[in-house]
Amino acid sequence: MLDDRKAAVLRAVVREYIETAQPVGSAHVARTTDLGVSPATVRNEMAALEREGYLAQPHTSAGRVPTDLGYRFFVDQLTGPGALPAVQRQQVRDFFAKAHGELEQMLHDTSSLLSGLTSYAALVLAPPSERATVRSVQVVGLTDRAAMVVVVLSNGTIEKAMLELDADTGDERLAAASTHLSAHLGGTSLTDRTHMPATGDQRLDALVDTVVSAIGDPADREQNHVFVGGASRMAAAFDAVDTVRQVLAILEQQYVVVSLLREVIDHDTVQGIAVSIGTEHGLQSLAECSIVVAPYEIEGEPVGTVGVLGPTRMNYPQAMAAVAVVSERLGRTLSA
Amino acid sequence: MLDDRKAAVLRAVVREYIETAQPVGSAHVARTTDLGVSPATVRNEMAALEREGYLAQPHTSAGRVPTDLGYRFFVDQLTGPGALPAVQRQQVRDFFAKAHGELEQMLHDTSSLLSGLTSYAALVLAPPSERATVRSVQVVGLTDRAAMVVVVLSNGTIEKAMLELDADTGDERLAAASTHLSAHLGGTSLTDRTHMPATGDQRLDALVDTVVSAIGDPADREQNHVFVGGASRMAAAFDAVDTVRQVLAILEQQYVVVSLLREVIDHDTVQGIAVSIGTEHGLQSLAECSIVVAPYEIEGEPVGTVGVLGPTRMNYPQAMAAVAVVSERLGRTLSA
DNA sequence: TCTAGCACTCGGTATCATCGATTGCTAGAG
DNA sequence: CTCTAGCAATCGATGATACCGAGTGCTAGA
Structure with missing residues (x-):
């Protein structure tokens, strides 16, 4: 596995790249981490990380960019979802306090909520009938x-x-x-x-x-039971209009979305949250996307899922936090 | 009004621009029209058309591009919707022959059909309850x-x-x-x-x-009664990712879509088809879009609308034909 | 009234040099 | 053996320059 310093470097690269979407250079990493080491050392580590497949270089004289494997490591080493800022937590609470009535309306609104929280597209799977x-x-x-x-x-x-x-x-x-x-x-x-x-x-x-x-x-019956919210936000996440088109085309196929969510959640769920990064799921057209999903439970039984779909360089801790909180509150609200 | 030759030139420019999305030059018009007239003459006509607001020049040494007013003229002088190619007509027939059962499912499928026919986004408004x-x-x-x-x-x-x-x-x-x-x-x-x-x-x-x-x-009740199909196709119609985002954001707001359709169809319907071009409707974010809608009738009473939303340089005759045929067949199927 | 001719405009493309961010490597320090 | 400082090399991004060509507007003449 990766020694501590490599892990720290990788973490720093992922974090920075998530934030700026720009390749990250060794100097930047040396500055922002508190391992008191020089850029040169960081460079060596980065070269090693590249050999091992965690990082990639768009071209010789650019910084490094995480690979899917890099993101995977980053996600796996998280101790849990991040914490949602207080405003957002309050927003979720308010939403579910006011929520009432029709299941479908509520799930639809939930997808808007989650999309708003994360600025990615949100997917909500209804409890199977x-x-x-x-x-x-x-x-x-x-x-x-x-x-x-x-x-x-x-x-x-x-x-x-x-x-x-x-x-x-x-x-x-x-x-x-x-x-x-x-x-x-x-x-x-x-x-x-x-x-x-x-x-x-x-x-x-x-x-x-x-x-x-x-x-x-x-x-x-399968069909009409998935709610997609904030698909338009995918447009902001990519700059190639064709990527956007492909992703949207997928989101329009309810059946595909449903099986995708199923597949992801069956695959590897830790602490109630499953993450699929880039090509880990099979869909070619979603190769530049990651998915974060969590089941929600009614009376202790998992019955549906909520999730977000964003670019592979999504803010995983934040997305996981949002998904976790929303799934938890949704389940609780539906159990009442 | 415009004399015959100006009109012919304008028509040619619009047609060419719809096809190529490139500014159209005088030489091209002279070549493709059968007014045996030289490019220089065309230039004079084009300059006049520009003064009168039908054409615009992206920059001095480029060809001309239709303005919204130009498209408006083009649409108004059409004698009616174009004819759909036989394959497409057959496709529509087959669709409605197989269609049966649930209204909502059917309207949803109709929006997919229409979107497929036109390669624009399709909008179907359900009969008011x-x-x-x-x-x-x-x-x-x-x-x-x-x-x-x-x-x-x-x-x-x-x-x-x-x-x-x-x-x-x-x-x-x-x-x-x-x-x-x-x-x-x-x-x-x-x-x-x-x-x-x-x-x-x-x-x-x-x-x-x-x-x-x-x-x-x-x-x-108002809310859930509009079906949007093929929104992803809007991504192919524009090359600015931000335009795509804005349009999609509108399409996600069912209420806005409903009022938009209402407004357009109330505004000016000729031969059962209403067209709104660019900024003719009020929505700033749809300034680069046009809308073609037609009401469909159940037992002779107009009850809902079908329409498409595409870029202002959409293929109006084709879109109008598709909308006309689909609205007609839909109404007939629902009346049965 | 139309057209031929012509000078002019201006965006697009290619070329080239420069700049700067970043790297890999090597040699030396700890 | 590990780290770091230094340095040359790489390569995209940026900008200047020139050129080309599509297209125009204008003028003079048919």
């Missing part, structure tokens, strides 16, 4: 041949699906189906396939079956 | 003190609101409220304040009142 139990199922006729199923879940979200009907399905039958379904699915999760007892009325049973299969289809 | 009538109202208890009201509307959308309850409101009372509300609000629009007859049960009446005021609040 599998974890919530059914409170009510209702089949509502819209036209002769179309109906809508609305399922209210215990976490305050709603799943809906369209349904095609036989032409002469009466309103009473829809009402009967609603009652029957509410009675038998109530308290279960949408993923459990509870067996539906027959009602004696064949056409009713057929209707009930149609409904069950319509709402059982998890295809679109 | 005022136009739909209530099909069902249901109050579902989530916890002791919180309930959710779910209103299913005739157009297949859902409005929901959270509700605080007195501690000991029983499930039966919630059910009674649901029935009562469905019965009396069914068929009305959410904006009509129907008078609720008393039920004889004071606490039930109080609950019903609470629900009515909760769902009557149109505050958040």
Whole structure:
């Protein structure tokens, strides 16, 4: 591993580069660290760090820039997320104090909050509906041949699906189906396939079956459950307009974002925070980005994630602090 | 007004500039138009057009670039939207042939479609819920003190609101409220304040009142009803990363987008298409953008709008064609 | 009224020198 | 053996200079 001094030099380079986005020279490091050593010594260390893959030189006569590995070391040696400035802590507290009501609205607002705190794009993954139990199922006729199923879940979200009907399905039958379904699915999760007892009325049973299969289809359920806030801030993080375009294109694909978050959080989470740097995740177009995510918990169970997406030279301690605080408060608010 | 030749020159400059994004010189215009006229003559015309405000010169020895006024003339003299290439027309047809089911999903997909057709950002405004009538109202208890009201509307959308309850409101009372509300609000629009007859049960009446005021609040209803697709394509349209940032920031503010669309469509719609060029609308940060919108109609009534947002040098005929076709097909599909 | 001709303007590009930040290396000090 | 001071070398950034060429405006003549 790296000896103390190398580590200190690397730390200094990363910190400085995060702040200025300019290659960092040996003189600067010698000045800003309190190892009383000369630039020449720092140079030797930096050369070694470059050989070992932690630093890179854009060109011969420039300073050093951290590689993904360099950032990785920097992040791993952090003892924990940084501390958020008092104003920001207060801001988070105020936000969650006022937060109330609809889950989705709240998650959406949370993504704006987090993006504001970090000035990166924020990603908030909603609790999977599998974890919530059914409170009510209702089949509502819209036209002769179309109906809508609305399922209210215990976490305050709603799943809906369209349904095609036989032409002469009466309103009473829809009402009967609603009652029957509410009675038998109530308290279960949408993923459990509870067996539906027959009602004696064949056409009713057929209707009930149609409904069950319509709402059982998890295809679109995954989709609409990620909230991306402050994507425009990615534009400020890069100066190549094409990089911006690629990143935004990714953020528009909800499915990709969801799997990305999943992948990152499954990969390596320490102290409840997972960080993916540069190419560590597979997406080519996000090679210049890092991701910081933390799960949030409802009643002790991790149910969703919040995270930020920023340039690899993001301010990791600050981002980790913001993500940690927000995930914690969000979980607490949702548990109440 | 402009004589024929001036108009032809202006048209040529606009067309060329839209295609190349490079200032257009007199020689080029002389070559590409079939007025058998020399560059010198074109120069005179261009100088005149500049004096009259239709063209501008980035610097003395460059070609001319259209001003907003120039684009305006160009757009106004179009006899109608262009024709979409056959592949694209087919693409639209296929899309709406497969489209089905949920309104919101469909509008969302429509925004992707339109963005794909034009390579600009697409904006789709959902029909205002005022136009739909209530099909069902249901109050579902989530916890002791919180309930959710779910209103299913005739157009297949859902409005929901959270509700605080007195501690000991029983499930039966919630059910009674649901029935009562469905019965009396069914068929009305959410904006009509129907008078609720008393039920004889004071606490039930109080609950019903609470629900009515909760769902009557149109505050958040406006919000979530605009779909922005392909925002990332704005990055390709500009080369200043800061312009991109500003535009994206606007697109993230749903409220602003909604009012913008409203404003544009109210302002000047000809042949069902409204175009706002550059600074014609008020938003400073969209000074380099133009907007093309068209209303779509359900059963002959205009209910929402589709549009695209692109750089002022967008391909107007193509964008107008795409918007026209999509709005027409969307309306037709929703009317079915 | 149009056009040919021509001088002029001015941004873009290439060339070149300079500057300065930074490095790697070497020799010597601790 | 480690550190440092010194020094030559590297290379991008900056700026000056010149040149080219696209494009213009103007004038004179058809």
